[in-house]
Amino acid sequence: MDFQTIITGFASSLTLVNLVFICFGVLIGIVVGAIPGLNGPMAIAICVPLTFVLDPLTAIAFLIGINKGANYGGSVSAILINVPGAAEAMATTFDGYPLARLGKGLKALKMSLYASVWGDTFSDLVLILVAAPFAIMALKMGPSELFAVLLFALTFIAALVGSSATKGIIAAIAGVFLSTVGLDPEASTPRMTFGQLDLEEGVPLLALIVGMLALSEILIQIEEGWRARHAKTPEQRVSVFDAKGDDRRVTWPEFRSCLRTIFRSSIIGTVIGALPGLGSTLAGFLGYGAAKRASKTPDEFGKGKLEGVAAAEAANSAVVGANLIPTLSLGIPGNLSAAILLGALIIHGVQPGPMIFESHGHLIYGIFGAMLVANFANLFIGQAGLRVFAYIISLPNRYIHPVIVLMCFAGTYLTTQSMLAIGIMVGFALLGYIMRKLDYSIVAFIIAFIMGPMTEDALRQTMVLFGDQPGELLTRPITMVFFALTAYSLWRFIVGRKPQILAEPN
Amino acid sequence: MRKADIVSAGVVAVFGLIVLLVVIPIWVPGHMEGGSYGLRAQDFPLVTAVSFTLFAGAFMVFRAFFSKADETDEPPITARSWRFLAIAGGVLAAITVLLDTVRFLAGGPVAVGAFMVMMGERRPLPVIALSLAAPLAVWLFFWKFLEFPLP
Numbered sequence: 001m002d003f004q005t006i007i008t009g010f011a012s013s014l015t016l017v018n019l020v021f022i023c024f025g026v027l028i029g030i031v032v033g034a035i036p037g038l039n040g041p042m043a044i045a046i047c048v049p050l051t052f053v054l055d056p057l058t059a060i061a062f063l064i065g066i067n068k069g070a071n072y073g074g075s076v077s078a079i080l081i082n083v084p085g086a087a088e089a090m091a092t093t094f095d096g097y098p099l100a101r102l103g104k105g106l107k108a109l110k111m112s113l114y115a116s117v118w119g120d121t122f123s124d125l126v127l128i129l130v131a132a133p134f135a136i137m138a139l140k141m142g143p144s145e146l147f148a149v150l151l152f153a154l155t156f157i158a159a160l161v162g163s164s165a166t167k168g169i170i171a172a173i174a175g176v177f178l179s180t181v182g183l184d185p186e187a188s189t190p191r192m193t194f195g196q197l198d199l200e201e202g203v204p205l206l207a208l209i210v211g212m213l214a215l216s217e218i219l220i221q222i223e224e225g226w227r228a229r230h231a232k233t234p235e236q237r238v239s240v241f242d243a244k245g246d247d248r249r250v251t252w253p254e255f256r257s258c259l260r261t262i263f264r265s266s267i268i269g270t271v272i273g274a275l276p277g278l279g280s281t282l283a284g285f286l287g288y289g290a291a292k293r294a295s296k297t298p299d300e301f302g303k304g305k306l307e308g309v310a311a312a313e314a315a316n317s318a319v320v321g322a323n324l325i326p327t328l329s330l331g332i333p334g335n336l337s338a339a340i341l342l343g344a345l346i347i348h349g350v351q352p353g354p355m356i357f358e359s360h361g362h363l364i365y366g367i368f369g370a371m372l373v374a375n376f377a378n379l380f381i382g383q384a385g386l387r388v389f390a391y392i393i394s395l396p397n398r399y400i401h402p403v404i405v406l407m408c409f410a411g412t413y414l415t416t417q418s419m420l421a422i423g424i425m426v427g428f429a430l431l432g433y434i435m436r437k438l439d440y441s442i443v444a445f446i447i448a449f450i451m452g453p454m455t456e457d458a459l460r461q462t463m464v465l466f467g468d469q470p471g472e473l474l475t476r477p478i479t480m481v482f483f484a485l486t487a488y489s490l491w492r493f494i495v496g497r498k499p500q501i502l503a504e505p506n
Numbered sequence: 507m508r509k510a511d512i513v514s515a516g517v518v519a520v521f522g523l524i525v526l527l528v529v530i531p532i533w534v535p536g537h538m539e540g541g542s543y544g545l546r547a548q549d550f551p552l553v554t555a556v557s558f559t560l561f562a563g564a565f566m567v568f569r570a571f572f573s574k575a576d577e578t579d580e581p582p583i584t585a586r587s588w589r590f591l592a593i594a595g596g597v598l599a600a601i602t603v604l605l606d607t608v609r610f611l612a613g614g615p616v617a618v619g620a621f622m623v624m625m626g627e628r629r630p631l632p633v634i635a636l637s638l639a640a641p642l643a644v645w646l647f648f649w650k651f652l653e654f655p656l657p
Contacts, residue, residue, distance in 0.1 A: 053652055167511075170518060170561045177525075179552035184547035191534045191547055215598075222624050223590045399632070403640045404623035406614055409605060410644050414654050419606045424656070426598045433591060437582045438514045439507070456550045464544045 001371075009365025012057060013373055021054070021062040022370055027385070032078070034389045035400060040070030041336040042217060045209045046404065046473020048344050051410035056348040057363055061370035063344055067337045068120060068374045070281070074381055075112040077393045079309070080105055088280035088316040091288040095301065095308030102304050106248045106386065111306050111314045113382040114250065115262050117375050122266035123273055123321035124371045127328075131364075134329035136352035139482050143461035144473060146330075146354075148482035150455045154333040155486045157276050157491035168441040172448035178203055179452025186460060198420045205343045206415045208449060210408045211425035212442045213336070216432030218401050225304040225397075239288045240407040252305070258310040261291045265311045268316025274325045276334045278318040287315025321371060327454050328356060328364060331454050339447045346450075347415075354453065453472035508569055510582050515566035522559025530555060597624065610656040620637025 012018070025047075032043040044063050051059030074089035079096035092112060099108035128375045141149070158172030159165040181192045182202030193199040265287035272283040291311030292301045301308050323334035324341075331353040333339035342352050350360055357364055382389075435442050468471035473479055507643035578602045583591075597620050619637040627633055648654045 049654075050652075052654070085622055120542055159654065166561065166565050170515070170558050170565065173558040173561065176519070177551060177558060180554065181550040186544070187547060189535045189547045191527060191551060194533060218621075219591075219594050222594070222621075223587065225625055226590065301555055380634065398625035398627045399636060401625060402618040402636065403644075405621050406640055406644055408619055409601065409614075409617065410610070410648055413605075413657050417655060419602065419657065422602050426602055428593075429598065430591060430595050433594075434583065438510055439582070440514070456545075459546045459550065502562070 006362040006365045009362045012362065012366040012378075013061060013369030018058050018061050018366075018370060019373065019377075021379060022065040022374050023377045025062040025065020026374055026422065029066040029071070030073035030076070030378075030382060030389055031069075031203045031392055032066070032074020033070030034393050035073075035395065035397075036077050036081070036393070038050065038400070038404075039074070040067050041340055041360050042214045042404075043070055044337060044340045044344070045206065045213050046407050046411055048206055048340070048347065049414040051344065051348070051459050052414065056345070056350055056360075057366040057370070058128055059348055060341065060344060060363075060367050061374070063341055063375045064367065064370055065377065067377050068317075068320060068342070069381070070115060071320050072116040072313075073118070074376055075313055076109060076307075076376070076386075079108045079112060080390055081393060083125035088319075089312075090281060091284035091312035091316070092309055094288060094312070095303070095305045096312075097308065098302070098304035099306065099380035104247045104304070104306075106388075107246075107250055107254075107306065108309050109390075110250045110383070111255070111258065111309050113379065114255065115265070115310040115314040116317040117379045117382075118262050119266040119316075119318035120268055120320050120378070121372065121375045122263075122314075122370070123270040124375065125320040125321075126270050126274075127321045127324050127371070128368045131325050131329050135354045135357045138330050139358075141354075141478065142476070143458045143465060144476050144479045145482070147455065147458035147462050148479040148486070150329065150332065150451060152459055152482045152486045152489070153276050153326070153330075154448055154451060154455065155489045157447055158441070159489055161347045161443040161447075163439055166426050167439055168444045169490070169494070171435065171442070172444040173450030175445040176452040176455060178208075179449045180456065185453065185457060196420060198416060198418045201416075204412070204416050204421045204424060204451070205347065207344065207412045207421040207425040208428050209340060209446060210412050211428030212432035212435075212446060214404060215451045216436060216442070218405060219429060219433045220436060221397065221401065228359050251455075256304055260312040261294070261307050261311045264294070265314035266318045269315040270322040272315075273322025273334060275318035276326050276332050280319040280335070284312045284316035285290075288312045294504065310370065324371075328352070329354060331356075331451070333447055333450060336443050336446065339450050343450055352466035359390050373495045387464055400431060507582060508573060511569045512566055513564045515569065518562035520565060522555055522562060525555045526552070526559060546650040552574050594624075597621075611641060611645055613657070614644065617641075 028043060028047065029040060032038045033040055043066050047063065047066060051062060053060065055121055071088065072083055075092045077098065078084040078089040078092040079100050082093050083091055083096040085089045096108045098113065099105065138146070141263050153168065154172055154176070156166040161168055181199060183200050184190065184191055192201055268287045268290060269280070269283040272286065273280070288308060288311045289302075291307055292298045295301065295307065297305075319335070320337070323338045326332040326334050327338040331342070333342045345352055350356065350363065369496065376426060408425065413419070415421060432442050435445065473483075530551055534551055536546060536548045559608060601613060601617040601620070604616055607613075615637040618640050619633050622633050622636060646657060648656050
């Protein structure tokens with residue numbers, strides 16, 4: 001790829017339209033992230049249909065804006081009402097809420113914003129530096145190596161997300177199986193379409209994601225609301241407007257004292273993010289734990305220490321950019337947001353995988369530029385709108401969720417313009433509800449559904465290449481190494497016990 | 507969770523057997539198109555269906571015979587949950603039928619209103635106001651502004 005492609009790619013992210021959509025995305029993201037019960041992946045999935053009229057770069061830039069905004073937004077409710085807007089902000093509550101109770105809510109929110117933007121920018125820079133070399137390495141792999149890597153990644157992700165490795169693997173294989181519905185990629189013979197023309201292009205991706213992710217979550221929340229209606233919970237909300245003087249801002253000495261922690265957490269988050277299946281929740285906990293261990297005053301953690309907020313937020317935000325390393329270079333989504341972004345790329349006609357840097361170099365570097373711009377947008381919008389976001393978290397869900405349900409129906413219809421897609425969405429909403437209750441990971445299911453066609457393609461090419469002689473695989477050392485790693489992960493996670501901290505909530 | 511695991515894994519295994527014995531043989535062609543080697547259209551769905559059936563079956567057997575019964579083995583989905591799921595499923599199905607028959611502008615308000623009531627809003631004014639305003643706004647945005655057809 002030539003230097004000019006890189007420069008023009010970056011420059012294309014700076015057009016007025018892209019800047020407006022990035023800022024709009026960040027704003028939506030922060031608002032959605034701040035409202036407990038709503039989260040980034042849900043918002044991205046619902047907003048994908050809005051991008052159909054946009055060109056691929058503007059569309060992905062908008063969705064990335066939502067992702068980044070939501071990641072920070074989760075900390076607003078974590079700090080002010082002790083309820084993380086999303087699971088990744090869980091570690092932020094440890095010191096964020098005590099700070100808010102001490103009248104330093106604004107200070108905590110600002111430190112959370114600065115640490116979040118810093119961690120995010122750090123991991124974006126790592127992504128920009130390493131994604132292309134990774135893709136070049138991936139290009140040197142043959143189909144058998146790619147198949148082995150995909151198989152390993154699927155096993156790894158399935159075993160790590162959710163609380164049961166076996167159930168995660170069952171969900172993942174079911175996801176791959178479901179991806180085979182539609183026309184066979186080689187001979188275009190229909191598979192399990194049941195005579196429905198609308199199913200020839202496969203199960204609509206958006207219907208599946210919106211149903212499982214957004215609608216099933218709303219169903220769970222409605223049911224919880226029914227149960228808790230009579231149980232009075234004490235008001236935990238803390239006002240940010242009572243703060244005075246230095247309690248309203250982060251002073252330079254305070255920020256400087258947290259710099260080492262922020263940097264350490266950024267590295268932790270980036271490493272965690274680059275490994276598929278390990279999510280931002282784990283990064284937040286590890287970043288927080290590392291800061292506590294390294295501190296000279298570990299006893300102050302959990303009682304309102306600014307460093308604790310910085311550690312958790314820098315770590316969980318650093319996952320966002322690094323997650324795109326395997327996503328863009330190998331086509332393996334690191335987490336749910338990355339999987340939906342990958343799905344959005346496919347919907348916009350961009351085939352992910354190692355060739356993406358060759359075939360869509362301009363777009364990829366445009367996306368990188370948009371990611372950096374989104375960080376600045378996050379900083380400015382987050383700073384300017386702190387008070388507004390603090391109000392938004394008090395909006396009752398009974399006004400927000402019905403509108404989201406309506407958006408789910410409208411957005412799903414737009415993808416195929418058939419009522420069958422809506423029926424499929426409703427079906428997956430009910431299935432998602434049952435899977436969540438029974439602890440079958442919907443994250444593994446969705447990621448595997450998206451990775452399924454790529455895995456099948458790689459297997460098909462391998463079989464053709466080796467002329468149906470599986471023994472030929474023994475001559476491929478990289479393939480054998482990844483097969484061995486797959487077998488080891490299966491044994492390790494199913495027979496051995498998985499550390500509890502690795503379990504990512506659905 | 508042990509009982510739920512046994513039942514759910516059993517259901518998945520039975521579903522897998524139905525897929526293997528009925529769905530794939532009828533709905534996926536088994537013959538090879540074109541060349542003499544490679545994968546048939548049936549092969550990959552078969553491999554994945556066999557895999558999840560085997561995993562689910564093995565998991566069911568393991569949970570039934572080789573894992574200890576939990577003293578507080580509360581079902582994750584209670585009778586109340588099933589009742590809720592039936593109501594929610596009925597409401598969602600009704601909304602789908604309404605959108606298909608009376609279209610978005612008439613079905614949308616019912617959808618919003620139904621979910622507001624399900625979420626505990628009982629005051630008529632907010633229910634009516636949001637039920638009318640939200641579908642109209644979504645319709646104007648998609649149909650008039652983006653020129654995307656809605657049901």
